[in-house]
Amino acid sequence: MTERIPDATVHRLPLYLQCLEGLPSSRSRISSDELGVRAGVNAAVVRKDLSRLGCLGVRGVGYGVADLQIEIRRRLGLTGELPMVIVGIGNLGTALASFSGFGAQGFRVVGLFDADPAKVGTRVDRHTVEPMADLVEAARERRAAIGVICTPAPVAQETADLLAEAGVSSILNFAPIVIRAPDHVEVRRVDFSNELRVLGYHIHRRRNGGA
Numbered sequence: 001m002t003e004r005i006p007d008a009t010v011h012r013l014p015l016y017l018q019c020l021e022g023l024p025s026s027r028s029r030i031s032s033d034e035l036g037v038r039a040g041v042n043a044a045v046v047r048k049d050l051s052r053l054g055c056l057g058v059r060g061v062g063y064g065v066a067d068l069q070i071e072i073r074r075r076l077g078l079t080g081e082l083p084m085v086i087v088g089i090g091n092l093g094t095a096l097a098s099f100s101g102f103g104a105q106g107f108r109v110v111g112l113f114d115a116d117p118a119k120v121g122t123r124v125d126r127h128t129v130e131p132m133a134d135l136v137e138a139a140r141e142r143r144a145a146i147g148v149i150c151t152p153a154p155v156a157q158e159t160a161d162l163l164a165e166a167g168v169s170s171i172l173n174f175a176p177i178v179i180r181a182p183d184h185v186e187v188r189r190v191d192f193s194n195e196l197r198v199l200g201y202h203i204h205r206r207r208n209g210g211a
Contacts, residue, residue: 078106088151
């Protein structure tokens with residue numbers, strides 16, 4: 001069994017991968033110092049994180065960029081394409097459904113669902129919006145691993161319950177509400193309002209001399 005990686009490290013791995021992917025194609029090596037600067041992470045933390053993957057840099061030489069990308073993608077489970085469904089095809093859901101970069105990141109949209117009859121049957125990119133009544137069966141048949149919730153808050157919990165019933169193992173929740181899910185379902189929440197409030201705090205603090 002692969003050794004469990006601490007959550008803090010897992011949260012930094014996508015950032016490292018993004019930095020590596022942003023390097024010129026001619027770059028073959030990178031030091032922990034440079035990767036740390038690009039990622040905004042202390043170099044000692046970078047070295048400790050990468051050592052948990054079995055990646056040990058060579059002093060004065062650094063890490064192989066290609067090998068490091070492969071290993072990070074492997075440990076993040078991004079060696080294939082993880083199927084996902086998007087529920088709630090409003091402005092945000094439509095934008096996500098239209099995003100062309102998921103494939104390169106290891107994800108594949110296999111279904112769009114909405115409760116609004118006016119949206120059912122419409123096309124978004126290459127997908128046709130399907131009714132909520134078909135969500136559980138369709139997500140199960142298509143082996144959806146990830147469910148993305150872009151619904152209004154009042155129906156987000158019900159949507160999460162349906163996704164769990166369909167066998168989805170991970171949920172990304174954009175609805176402005178905390179949802180509950182069974183222990184075997186990983187839930188990540190993206191709340192723009194809360195993030196803006198945090199930014200507001202930092203702006204206020206700086207304007208008041210750091211008080």
